Amino acid sequence: MTDLIIVGAGTAGLTAAIYGIRAGKSVLILEAKTYGGQIVNTPDIENYPGLAHISGFDYATALYEQATGLGAKFRNERVLSVEDKGKTKVVHTRRHEYECKAVILATGAKNRQLGLDREEELVGKGISYCATCDGSFFKGQTVAVNGGGNTALEDAAYLAEICKKVYLIHSRDQFRGDAADVEKLREKENVEFVLNASVSGLIGEGHLAGIVVKDKLTGNTRELPVSGLFVAIGQEPDNQAFSSLVRLDPSGYIQAGEDCLTGTPGIYTAGDCRTKKVRQLTTAAADGAVAALAACADM
Numbered sequence: 001m002t003d004l005i006i007v008g009a010g011t012a013g014l015t016a017a018i019y020g021i022r023a024g025k026s027v028l029i030l031e032a033k034t035y036g037g038q039i040v041n042t043p044d045i046e047n048y049p050g051l052a053h054i055s056g057f058d059y060a061t062a063l064y065e066q067a068t069g070l071g072a073k074f075r076n077e078r079v080l081s082v083e084d085k086g087k088t089k090v091v092h093t094r095r096h097e098y099e100c101k102a103v104i105l106a107t108g109a110k111n112r113q114l115g116l117d118r119e120e121e122l123v124g125k126g127i128s129y130c131a132t133c134d135g136s137f138f139k140g141q142t143v144a145v146n147g148g149g150n151t152a153l154e155d156a157a158y159l160a161e162i163c164k165k166v167y168l169i170h171s172r173d174q175f176r177g178d179a180a181d182v183e184k185l186r187e188k189e190n191v192e193f194v195l196n197a198s199v200s201g202l203i204g205e206g207h208l209a210g211i212v213v214k215d216k217l218t219g220n221t222r223e224l225p226v227s228g229l230f231v232a233i234g235q236e237p238d239n240q241a242f243s244s245l246v247r248l249d250p251s252g253y254i255q256a257g258e259d260c261l262t263g264t265p266g267i268y269t270a271g272d273c274r275t276k277k278v279r280q281l282t283t284a285a286a287d288g289a290v291a292a293l294a295a296c297a298d299m
């Protein structure tokens with residue numbers, strides 16, 4: 001039986017693996033996609049203490065190699081459920097059942113979608129949730145950013161440097177993001193604010209050719225001829241599979257304190273998937289360490 005199973009190989013999960021192994025426990029990491037989590041496609045991380053600049057890929061690879069180099073096992077399998085059998089837990093994937101003493105849920109969060117018809121179909125064909133990852137595909141073109149927080153403002157600023165024109169669409173007339181960043185965008189000639197508006201339709205077969213924008217005050221719609229739509233309306237967790245095992249908050253995040261303990265003995269949580277204020281690499285890494293040490297101490 002494995003001592004500790006970690007669900008998710010993002011920063012939180014991989015850090016938990018390092019701490020679990022170093023505490024003398026056997027560790028298995030189960031990851032639905034590739035290791036690294038959300039950060040893996042980011043071209044440049046500038047706020048991780050001690051690393052002035054590093055790409056998301058290099059950062060994630062170093063973390064993965066550190067964890068597996070120490071002896072953590074890694075398997076590319078999505079966890080479908082976790083069964084609580086008291087002192088042991090059974091982790092179910094499509095192909096296997098794994099028994100262990102403790103589980104750390106480090107499932108992160110994913111980008112929120114607009115919920116429009118054909119949105120999924122057009123991802124990678126004009127729709128993106130990551131400007132720094134995909135912006136270069138739209139060099140010299142006209143694009144739109146949808147959102148009102150810091151991510152949307154950063155995306156618009158980034159795209160304004162490489163695109164012909166950027167529409168910034170927001171559902172209100174005030175932004176949640178930093179006022180200074182809003183002012184900088186107002187000064188850019190190729191950025192047009194489309195406020196009190198929402199994206200109500202997608203135009204184009206095979207590739208995005210435009211969007212329909214609805215004015216929320218008048219109800220009028222108009223078409224914007226964009227080849228790219230960058231959706232930056234926040235993130236949501238993916239914890240429904242564990243809703244009978246741990247308590248979720250109304251937004252679906254796992255409820256736990258700063259100690260990373262869920263209300264269920266032997267089940268811990270770490271990183272962006274839990275209810276918390278700051279979702280960053282540093283806080284995910286901190287959670288990973290805290291959760292793993294708590295899990296190991298309780299075995």
Ligand SMILES: Cc1cc2nc3c(=O)[nH]c(=O)nc-3n(C[C@H](O)[C@H](O)[C@H](O)COP(=O)(O)OP(=O)(O)OC[C@H]3O[C@@H](n4cnc5c(N)ncnc54)[C@H](O)[C@@H]3O)c2cc1C
Pocket residue numbers: 007008009010011012013030031032033034035036037038039042044045046047048077078079080106107108109110130238241270271272273279280281282284
């Ligand atoms: C574009 C972008 C840029 C960012 N830039 C920065 C930055 O510069 N600095 C910074 O500090 N933060 C940045 N962040 C935030 C940072 O990436 C996150 O805070 C951090 O990745 C959270 O780590 P995590 O391990 O909690 O979750 P994640 O990185 O989301 O990893 C969770 C992992 O769990 C896996 N998973 C989910 N469900 C299951 C399941 N059922 N079974 C198995 N595996 C599962 C997922 O596939 C994923 O790999 C950025 C985020 C984005 C999206």
